[in-house]
Every structure is written in C-alpha cells, then in structure tokens.
Amino acid sequence: SSERKRKKAGPPKLTFEEIGGQDSAKQELREALDFLIRHEEIQKFGIRPLKGILLTGPPGTGKTLMAKAAAHYTNSVFIATSGSEFVEMYVGVGAGRVRELFRDARTRAAKENKENAIIFIDEIDVIGGKREGGQQREYDQTLNQLLTEMDGIYTSDAPRILIIAATNRKEMLDSALLRPGRFDRHIQVDLPDKKGRRHILELHAKNKPLDKNINMDKIAEESYGFSGAQLESLMNEAAIYAMRDDSQYITQKHLSMAIDKVMMGEKTDRESNE
Ligand code: ATP
Numbered sequence: 001s002s003e004r005k006r007k008k009a010g011p012p013k014l015t016f017e018e019i020g021g022q023d024s025a026k027q028e029l030r031e032a033l034d035f036l037i038r039h040e041e042i043q044k045f046g047i048r049p050l051k052g053i054l055l056t057g058p059p060g061t062g063k064t065l066m067a068k069a070a071a072h073y074t075n076s077v078f079i080a081t082s083g084s085e086f087v088e089m090y091v092g093v094g095a096g097r098v099r100e101l102f103r104d105a106r107t108r109a110a111k112e113n114k115e116n117a118i119i120f121i122d123e124i125d126v127i128g129g130k131r132e133g134g135q136q137r138e139y140d141q142t143l144n145q146l147l148t149e150m151d152g153i154y155t156s157d158a159p160r161i162l163i164i165a166a167t168n169r170k171e172m173l174d175s176a177l178l179r180p181g182r183f184d185r186h187i188q189v190d191l192p193d194k195k196g197r198r199h200i201l202e203l204h205a206k207n208k209p210l211d212k213n214i215n216m217d218k219i220a221e222e223s224y225g226f227s228g229a230q231l232e233s234l235m236n237e238a239a240i241y242a243m244r245d246d247s248q249y250i251t252q253k254h255l256s257m258a259i260d261k262v263m264m265g266e267k268t269d270r271e272s273n274e
C-alpha cells in the first residue's frame with residue numbers, strides 16, 4: 001500500500017534543536033509555521049492562509065530534517081513522500097496517488113486526533129518541472145492534481161494541511177507551483193558555514209566517545225564545503241577508524257582521516273557517474 005511505500009512516515013520526534021547550523025532557515029521556517037498555529041488570528045485579519053513552503057538548497061543540508069521538525073513544532077501528522085514516487089508510465093496513476101496522499105493525510109489526522117497535517121514532498125521538481133511550450137507530458141496530470149488539491153485545502157474542514165516541498169533546482173519548477181496560494185514561501189537551506197559545521201559535528205558526536213583534546217574548530221575549518229550529511233558521515237567514519245585502532249576514544253587523527261575518506265568518497269562517486 002502507499003502507507004508502506006512512504007517509509008519515512010511516522011510521528012517525528014525531531015526538534016529544531018537537533019538541526020545544526022541553518023539559523024536563519026530555521027527562524028524563517030518557524031515564523032511561517034506560526035501562520036498554522038495562529039490560524040484564528042490569520043482568519044480574523046483576512047490573511048491568506050499558508051499552504052505551501054518550498055525548501056531549496058543542495059542535497060544533504062537537512063531539508064528533510066526541517067520538515068520533520070516542522071511537524072513536531074506544529075503538532076502535526078507527518079507524511080513524507082518524494083516526487084519520484086508519482087512517476088508512472090500510465091496516465092492517471094500519478095494523479096491518483098496525489099489524491100491518495102491527501103486522503104491519507106486527512107484520515108491519519110482524524111485517527112490521531114490532530115488539527116494539522118504536514119505533507120513533505122522531496123524532489124518536487126520531478127513532478128513540478130516546467131511545462132514547456134504546451135508540450136504534454138505523461139505526468140502533467142499529476143502536477144495538475146497537486147495544484148487542485150492545494151487549491152482545495154481551505155475550502156474543506158480540518159485538518160489544516162501544509163505542504164512542504166524540497167528541491168535543489170528551484171529554477172526548474174513550473175511557475176504554476178510558485179503562484180500565490182501555492183508554494184509562495186521560499187526558504188533557502190544552504191551548505192553550513194564554519195560555525196554551522198561545528199554545531200552539526202557536535203550534534204553527531206553526542207553519542208560517541210571523543211578524546212578530550214580534540215580541536216573541533218580545526219575539523220570544522222577543514223571540512224569546508226561539507227553538507228550536514230557529509231559531516232554525519234565524517235563522524236561515523238572517524239568512529240570506525242577509532243574502533244579499528246582499538247582506541248578508547250576518537251582522536252584528532254581519526255577525524256582527519258575521516259575528512260579525507262569522505263572527500264575521496266565524493267570524488268569516486270562523481271567519477272563513476274561520469
Ligand atoms: P536531500 O536533498 O538529499 O534529500 P536533505 O537536505 O533532505 O537532502 P536530510 O535528509 O535532511 O537532507 O539530511 C540527511 C542526513 O544528514 C540527516 O539525517 C542528518 O544525519 C544529516 N544532516 C544534514 N543536515 C544536518 C543538519 N543541519 N544538522 C544535523 N544533521 C544534519
């Protein structure tokens with residue numbers, strides 16, 4: 001069933017505190033989410049309700065984490081899916097899945113007695129790419145269905161549904177998706193700066209035995225350009241090196257080796273893609 005396919009679904013316990021760096025993105029997101037929380041005032045002032053937030057930025061920067069934290073922050077049911085799950089050979093299947101997705105969100109919110117539901121769609125560009133020159137594509141219907149569902153959100157009763165979509169190619173998106181009342185709030189999730197990298201490294205070191213003399217600032221400096229996902233990898237590789245060394249602690253040396261390992265890994269990945 002679709003429930004099974006959306007593996008990432010489930011009650012997220014993740015909070016914004018567990019996301020390293022990304023201070024301004026987290027702040028912007030919280031402000032946007034307050035629209036959901038303060039829905040009564042929003043209505044009183046006649047403000048258009050927020051239906052869609054678009055997170056843009058490179059892979060592995062924590063967009064999925066942000067969506068999960070958003071669900072926690074707003075006490076929402078959380079349903080996660082990816083644009084690629086809607087791509088089908090047969091016309092109409094993708095559109096059916098979009099309908100099912102919204103139905104699932106409503107059913108789960110009712111079952112769990114929640115006022116809000118957040119639907120996270122990763123890789124939105126897969127279904128929401130530009131429709132060029134009237135050229136029909138087999139999944140145009142999928143995108144149309146998504147737009148229809150979004151337009152219908154506030155004409156129906158509870159739950160209040162918010163869609164958070166992620167992409168690393170915003171310029172590829174069809175303008176219909178970006179119109180007011182759809183994904184009209186954009187939040188940039190960039191690669192972390194040095195301070196952010198340090199924060200992320202510390203979060204991922206929490207459950208690991210670190211040597212007291214480690215200079216984490218230096219590691220943050222040397223991991224320039226790393227994403228959150230790569231920093232998580234770095235910490236994990238360092239722990240593996242420490243274990244192989246029969247060391248009691250992860251040392252500076254293990255961390256330096258892990259930086260090289262993650263960098264090399266990236267390089268071989270890229271080469272094998274070429
Ligand atoms: P993609 O675009 O590839 O889907 P993403 O931006 O959604 O990537 P996530 O799936 O949120 O990235 O991050 C992947 C993993 O990397 C997380 O589970 C976490 O371990 C780590 N990570 C990424 N960013 C951060 C961060 N800011 N703080 C802590 N951990 C992070």
